[in-house]
Amino acid sequence: xxxxxxxxxxxxxxxxxxxxxxxxxxxxxxxxxxxxxxxxxxxxxxxxxxxxxxxxxxxxxxxxxxxxxxxxxxxxxxxxxxxxxxxxxxxxxxxxxxxxxxxxxxxxxxxxxxxxxxxxxxxxxxxxxxxxxxxxxxxxxxxxxxxxxxxxxxxxxxxxxxxxxxxxxxxxxxxxxxxxxxxxxxxxxxxxxxxxxxxxxxxxxxxxxxxxxxxxxxxxxxxxxxxxxxxxxxxxxxxxxxxxxxxxxxxxxxxxxxxxxxxxxxxxxxxxxxxxxxxxxxxxxxxxxxxxxxxxxxxxxxxxxxxxxxxxxxxxxxxxxxxxxxxxxxxxxxxxxxxxxxxxxxxxxxxxxxxxxxxxxxxxxxxxxxxxxxxxxxxxxxxxxxxxxxxxxxxxxxxxxxxxxxxxxxxxxxxxxxxxxxxxxxxxxxxxxxxxxxxxxxxxxxxxxxx
Amino acid sequence: xxxxxxxxxxxxxxxxxxxxxxxxxxxxxxxxxxxxxxxxxxxxxxxxxxxxxxxxxxxxxxxxxxxxxxxxxxxxxxxxxxxxxxxxxxxxxxxxxxxxxxxxxxxxxxxxxxxxxxxxxxxxxxxxxxxxxxxxxxxxxxxxxxxxxxxxxxxxxxxxxxxxxxxxxxxxxxxxxxxxxxxxxxxxxxxxxxxxxxxxxxxxxxxxxxxxxxxxxxxxxxxxxxxxxxxxxxxxxxxxxxxxxxxxxxxxxxxxxxxxxxxxxxxxxxxxxxxxxxxxxxxxxxxxxxxxxxxxxxxxxxxxxxxxxxxxxxxxxxxxxxxxxxxxxxxxxxxxxxxxxxxxxxxxxxxxxxxxxxxxxxxxxxxxxxxxxxxxxxxxxxxxxxxxxxxxxxxxxxxxxxxxxxxxxxxxxxxxxxxxxxxxxxxxxxxxxxxxxxxxxxxxxxxxxxxxxxxxxxxxxxxxxxxxxxxxxxxxxxxxxxx
Numbered sequence: 001x002x003x004x005x006x007x008x009x010x011x012x013x014x015x016x017x018x019x020x021x022x023x024x025x026x027x028x029x030x031x032x033x034x035x036x037x038x039x040x041x042x043x044x045x046x047x048x049x050x051x052x053x054x055x056x057x058x059x060x061x062x063x064x065x066x067x068x069x070x071x072x073x074x075x076x077x078x079x080x081x082x083x084x085x086x087x088x089x090x091x092x093x094x095x096x097x098x099x100x101x102x103x104x105x106x107x108x109x110x111x112x113x114x115x116x117x118x119x120x121x122x123x124x125x126x127x128x129x130x131x132x133x134x135x136x137x138x139x140x141x142x143x144x145x146x147x148x149x150x151x152x153x154x155x156x157x158x159x160x161x162x163x164x165x166x167x168x169x170x171x172x173x174x175x176x177x178x179x180x181x182x183x184x185x186x187x188x189x190x191x192x193x194x195x196x197x198x199x200x201x202x203x204x205x206x207x208x209x210x211x212x213x214x215x216x217x218x219x220x221x222x223x224x225x226x227x228x229x230x231x232x233x234x235x236x237x238x239x240x241x242x243x244x245x246x247x248x249x250x251x252x253x254x255x256x257x258x259x260x261x262x263x264x265x266x267x268x269x270x271x272x273x274x275x276x277x278x279x280x281x282x283x284x285x286x287x288x289x290x291x292x293x294x295x296x297x298x299x300x301x302x303x304x305x306x307x308x309x310x311x312x313x314x315x316x317x318x319x320x321x322x323x324x325x326x327x328x329x330x331x332x333x334x335x336x337x338x339x340x341x342x343x344x345x346x347x348x349x350x351x352x353x354x355x356x357x358x359x360x361x362x363x364x365x366x367x368x369x370x371x372x373x374x375x376x377x378x379x380x381x382x383x384x385x386x387x388x389x390x391x392x393x394x395x396x397x398x399x400x401x402x403x404x405x406x407x408x409x410x411x412x413x414x415x416x417x418x419x420x421x422x423x424x425x426x427x428x429x430x431x432x433x434x435x436x437x438x439x440x441x442x443x444x445x446x447x448x449x450x451x
Numbered sequence: 452x453x454x455x456x457x458x459x460x461x462x463x464x465x466x467x468x469x470x471x472x473x474x475x476x477x478x479x480x481x482x483x484x485x486x487x488x489x490x491x492x493x494x495x496x497x498x499x500x501x502x503x504x505x506x507x508x509x510x511x512x513x514x515x516x517x518x519x520x521x522x523x524x525x526x527x528x529x530x531x532x533x534x535x536x537x538x539x540x541x542x543x544x545x546x547x548x549x550x551x552x553x554x555x556x557x558x559x560x561x562x563x564x565x566x567x568x569x570x571x572x573x574x575x576x577x578x579x580x581x582x583x584x585x586x587x588x589x590x591x592x593x594x595x596x597x598x599x600x601x602x603x604x605x606x607x608x609x610x611x612x613x614x615x616x617x618x619x620x621x622x623x624x625x626x627x628x629x630x631x632x633x634x635x636x637x638x639x640x641x642x643x644x645x646x647x648x649x650x651x652x653x654x655x656x657x658x659x660x661x662x663x664x665x666x667x668x669x670x671x672x673x674x675x676x677x678x679x680x681x682x683x684x685x686x687x688x689x690x691x692x693x694x695x696x697x698x699x700x701x702x703x704x705x706x707x708x709x710x711x712x713x714x715x716x717x718x719x720x721x722x723x724x725x726x727x728x729x730x731x732x733x734x735x736x737x738x739x740x741x742x743x744x745x746x747x748x749x750x751x752x753x754x755x756x757x758x759x760x761x762x763x764x765x766x767x768x769x770x771x772x773x774x775x776x777x778x779x780x781x782x783x784x785x786x787x788x789x790x791x792x793x794x795x796x797x798x799x800x801x802x803x804x805x806x807x808x809x810x811x812x813x814x815x816x817x818x819x820x821x822x823x824x825x826x827x828x829x830x831x832x833x834x835x836x837x838x839x840x841x842x843x844x845x846x847x848x849x850x851x852x853x854x855x856x857x858x859x860x861x862x863x864x865x866x867x868x869x870x871x872x873x874x875x876x877x878x879x880x881x882x883x884x885x886x887x888x889x890x891x892x893x894x895x896x897x898x899x900x901x902x903x904x905x906x907x908x909x910x911x912x913x914x915x916x917x918x919x920x921x922x923x924x925x926x927x928x929x930x931x932x933x934x
Contacts, residue, residue, distance in 0.1 A: 002626075020626075025625065025626040025627055025630075026626050027626050033839055040609060040623075041516075041609060041610065044608065044609070044626070044627055044628050044629075045626050046622075046623045046625065046626040047622075
């Protein structure tokens with residue numbers, strides 16, 4: 001697919017790298033020759049120097065044959081203009097990043113009137129992600145699956161868990177829970193679970209289950225984790241603003257520490273339920289006074305990455321169980337993993353991931369029948385959702401009798417309203433939507449997983 | 452320095468070279484020549500070395516700028532070292548240094564030879580084919596060829612392409628480097644076939660094929676002792692036109708194919724044609740107006756010979772229809788200047804490149820204006836686009852390094868006690884990848900009379916000229932190899 005990316009900031013760069021390694025023809029546009037040179041030296045993309053909103057520059061980048069234009073410059077207005085020009089000139093779909101809350105409230109209008117395929121607000125996306133984690137704090141990551149009926153929950157095993165040392169088969173026999181163990185991550189390696197896989201302390205395990213079944217399972221295995229009741233938030237920026245809105249009716253109360261008085265006043269007047277405190281979060285006494293040790297979760301959303309990391313480490317030492325840390329620089333995420341910060345949220349990464357999965361979905365609808373694509377473990381394991389066609393070789397036989405390739409797992413079967421977490425005796429029928437987890441990237445059809 | 456990836460690329464290069472040897476092997480088969488066995492032997496040596504080098508997994512595929520330069524410089528050296536084997540094995544060129552000179556001259560599309568006219572005509576056809584075919588392989592760049600076929604290391608391959616392709620600024624035609632390389636080779640191949648078809652009416656198939664290869668790469672190895680003088684006027688005109696066509700930036704052809712005619716006539720291409728026409732007119736006038744006993748041309752012949760020589764020298768091909776060494780000094784001087792100017796960037800030709808000339812010319816004018824108005828702000832532009840400071844600086848550094856090599860080479864060659872004209876033009880013709888010079892190395896002469904040391908200097912100059920100086924210089928710079 002031919003993709004043009006306007007703006008070579010960190011999101012633009014991440015997008016260029018990922019979309020290029022997916023095999024797309026990527027052209028990047030930026031006004032800074034320096035930035036364009038850096039990016040074209042690192043990955044196999046073409047660079048055009050110029051203003052991406054001008055017709056000349058877009059034409060030079062090949063807008064006439066492009067399938068998609070992604071505008072991720074720093075300016076919302078420029079992004080929207082880029083998309084408008086592209087829409088007038090080419091036949092491509094357009095995606096714009098829009099940061100300003102005032103515009104993003106209009107996102108439905110913008111989408112329709114400007115013909116945008118997607119309007120992405122990095123801060124709102126980050127707030128959504130944080131809200132999901134707060135509802136299920138012990139999980140490392142939660143993703144809705146199969147149109148939201150089941151969830152993919154990633155969590156880290158502590159040594160009090162009963163299942164440490166057991167194999168997947170034994171766990172299924174002993175607890176008889178309706179869950180499916182999907183992947184196990186151990187020391188940077190990812191494994192697709194099968195019956196003989198064993199659990200060890202510090203493994204990051206992902207399971208697929210309905211929220212109810214998952215809760216039951218966690219109780220049985222002595223894994224502590226229910227929704228937090230209150231969260232301690234540092235910083236009153238855009239993400240906090242959205243977070244208040246999302247959590248308004250969830251029963252999770254927020255305590256927000258912000259140093260700017262005007263922002264404090266604005267927040268407290270708009271979100272009546274939240275508890276806004278005016279003060280500098282770097283002040284240790286203040287945090288202790290406000291009860292950081294008793295908070296269900298600690299969310300660091302200050303502007304500076306260093307401050308967020310420091311505060312999260314402090315919160316952990318003070319006795320808080322769940323930390324969420326916002327990081328802007330995405331280059332060093334593998335180092336951050338070693339700091340044991342639980343959940344790290346990177347708005348730019350979320351933006352890039354969302355766009356990449358949209359592009360994959362778009363590409364897949366062009367040649368294959370993948371409906372949705374999920375990135376379960378960064379660049380290692382993917383899950384793809386397919387609809388099974390009439391006469392498909394995978395349909396009509398018990399799963400146990402089918403010969404699958406190595407490292408492939410049928411994660412869920414959706415039939416009408418019902419979601420089945422598959423077992424060996426289950427049979428896939430035509431018309432079912434199945435989610436397949438695999439280490440093999442670029443699955444095109446459900447039959448690709450058969451040997 | 453990532454040695455693994457360098458080793459692996461060199462391995463692939465040798466495997467590809469073994470495949471290239473199939474062309475002369477096939478020729479030997481057609482003409483029933485025993486020398487085919489020498490090619491078979493060389494190919495086997497290349498293959499086994501290639502397989503040894505490509506064995507094992509590379510953990511790190513990163514090709515940064517320094518690996519790019521080293522890969523390119525080493526590839527060209529290794530390719531020449533192995534490419535010289537058939538000449539040496541067959542005994543046609545008894546000295547290995549001579550064989551290496553001939554091969555480097557082939558790959559760098561120079562066309563300078565250590566063989567006498569009668570030796571060339573007595574050569575087995577398969578060796579003649581290999582000589583011409585090296586031009587075709589070297590013209591567009593062998594690593595670009597490999598990039599078109601092999602997914603070597605992903606995005607950073609641009610560093611290899613930048614180091615191998617001529618011109619001050621290398622950019623892609625389409626987003627993917629493999630496709631860019633593929634498009635370039637496709638245009639190259641189609642033009643070569645077109646030329647072959649136009650020639651084959653007028654000369655034997657073998658002659659047409661070797662001429663097409665040598666012209667496409669702007670090389671200049673001819674298969675006859677008198678270069679191109681004995682062919683018909685029609686063939687000479689075809690070759691003139693194609694020499695000019697192959698020295699135009701290939702990106703322009705891509706733009707023409709995309710229907711963007713206006714954009715394809717870049718400032719550089721326009722300047723190139725202006726220089727060609729001006730030089731042809733000046734030399735024609737000079738030839739017609741000067742009374743000389745050495746030659747007797749009608750006006751038509753004068754135009755033909757001057758056009759052929761100008762196209763041959765400026766495209767840095769080096770074919771000859773007339774011995775321009777006997778022409779008036781003014782004509783000879785124009786030709787020597789053209790050697791330095793060279794072809795367009797992004798073509799198969801050598802020399803300093805027209806685009807650099809434009810950058811320097813504009814730089815000088817700008818700086819003169821700035822002397823009059825010290826606060827004036829003025830940027831160098833090409834095709835209404837600002838030429839970045841980096842590019843201008845790169846071109847200036849290139850000029851300095853180029854002349855440093857030039858001077859050092861002249862000093863070393865001077866040990867051979869040739870006259871100054873021979874000395875000066877022999878270095879000019881090798882470093883600009885032209886082929887013939889003046890004096891002892893004129894169109895009727897050759898490089899046989901030099902000592903082995905001088906030949907090694909020329910070999911270095913040819914490689915430095917083709918790779919635009921820096922890859923070769925960096926290869927010998929201690930900093931490149933420091934950990």
